[in-house]
Amino acid sequence: MLRSAARSYSTKIRSAVRVPNESYIKDKKVTFDRSFPVQKRTKAWEKDGMDKGEWFKKNYAHVHARQKSERAINGDNDPFDKRSKHYERIKQEGSYKREQFRNHRSEYTRAHPLQGLKPNPLIDYVYGTNSVLSALLAKRREYFVKVSHYGPLNTQIQSLCNKNNIQVEETEKHRLNLLTNYGVHNNIVLECKPLQPPELSHLGVVNSEGSTYDKVEMDYDQSVNTRDKFMTKENKKFPLGIYLDEVVDPHNVGAIIRSAYFLGADFMILSHKNCSPLSPVVSKVSSGTMELLPIFTCAKPLQFFEKSKEEGGWTFVASHLSGSKSKTHLTLNELSGMLNELPVVLVVGNEGNGVRTNLLNRSDFTVEIPSGRNPEEARNTIDSLNVSVATALLINGFAN
Structure with missing residues (x-):
């Protein structure tokens, strides 16, 4: 009895918020633009009630005709200036490619052998296994600074360095390339005094x-x-x-x-x-x-x-x-x-x-x-x- 009474009251009391349902929105589209104010600018041809092409033809046809006649008098067969614009575009593309080539080439230019290093006229950078070995064996140079190498070092060169108290340093291959100006250094460089023949x-x-x-x-x-x-x-x-x-x-x-x-x-x-x-x-x-x-x-x-x-x-x-x-x-x-x-x-x-x-x-x-x-x-x-x-x-x- 109580349930039937509650149902009768619920049908008579209306809700405070109207909830949309399928029967309410099936014939009416609900969008965001519906509640958002939009200010639309009216075009000039819309004010005159004309088509866009007809409106421009009516108002600017005489300007185009005058420009066309001027080009014809001057001997210009390109009424819309397409040729000059084409040449200008080719020129811009060419300058862009040249600039791109220069930038690319500058990234891979051969560096100076002493770039990033302190120039020293009292130092020779002898490179190559036989050259370094012969220099250490002959001892005709007044002093040796150090031996820079990449990877494993020749055992005979290692023993000569230990015997003569010459510094041995393992370094990266790029540094050896810079020291030798990208010569065939066989991964070894000897810093020593230049050979001075009598x-x-x-x-x-x-x-x-x-x-x-x-x-x-x-x-x-x-x-x-x-x-x-x-x-x-x-x-x-x-x-x-x-x-x-x-x-x-x-x-x-x-x-x-x-x-x-x-x-x-x-x-x-x-x-x-x-x-x-x-x-x-x-x-x-x-x-x-x-x-x-x-x-x-x-x-x-x-x-x-x-x-x-x-x-x-x-x-x-x-x-x-x-x-x-x-x-x-x-x-x-x-x-x-x-x-x-x-x-x-x-x-x-x-x-x-x-x-x-x-x-x-x-x-x-x-x-x-x-x-x-x-x-x-x-x-x-x-x-x-x-x-x-x-x-x-x-x-x-x-x-x-």
Whole structure:
């Protein structure tokens, strides 16, 4: 009875909040915009009750016609200026691509070998396993700073560093690339003092029995007499020296030093001016033989030639493409056996111009390597060998 009474009262009392139901909203869409005030701007053509295209044609057709007639009078066949806009767009795209290329290239430019490092003219960065090992074995440099390496270190180099109290530091490969200017460093670099070859005034007397030769070195303004040993063998009783006259390419100098050391030359002399210095590149190309072969410099080559012939009886043989058949011009076969009779200095000249004329005039003999082809052949553009290859052949001619 109580339940029936409660139901009768609930049907008579109306709720305070009207709850929407399916019967209320089925024909009426409820949205957010319904309760949100919107201020809509009336367009000009809507005010006039016209279509947009008709309205613009009515109000601006005369302006377009006037611009078209002006372009026709000026000879412009592009009424809407599409051509100039196209060219402008191409120009902007081109400038954007060039700027993008410059930015990309700047990210991968080759860095200076001493970038980020303090430049030190008293330090050489010798790189390569053989070059570092030869420098540590020869001990011709005044001091060694440290050995920087990436990865495992050569056991012989490690023992030499421990023996001579040289600092060993493992570093990243990029640092080694910067130190060597991206050379083939074999993951090892030796920081040491640059090799300073002594200055030679002239050569002295040769003692074939004792296998020694005298020489006069320059210590600032004073002359110092010294004596060195040379190598002897069955067909070599006198020393052989190599004089490089203005050979400027360090790769050629390194290759000549390597060939001279391997084929048995006793020493090498570099012209003081216009000759490649003994840099780490030369040491790398020579595979470390730059540290082992006695090397000197000469500031006065004319005086060196004259005094060496007068006081020591040395014979100078210059490589020269003359083509003459004079008595002083030798063939490659005639070099054999010369070292059994007298000491010889082989003079090798510049890559392009050869030996200078004043040194040719003071040389005792000239020698030429004959070509295997007809020099008058139309397609023949090569008249000589590379200076390092030619020097190796000439040294071998003396040795055999």
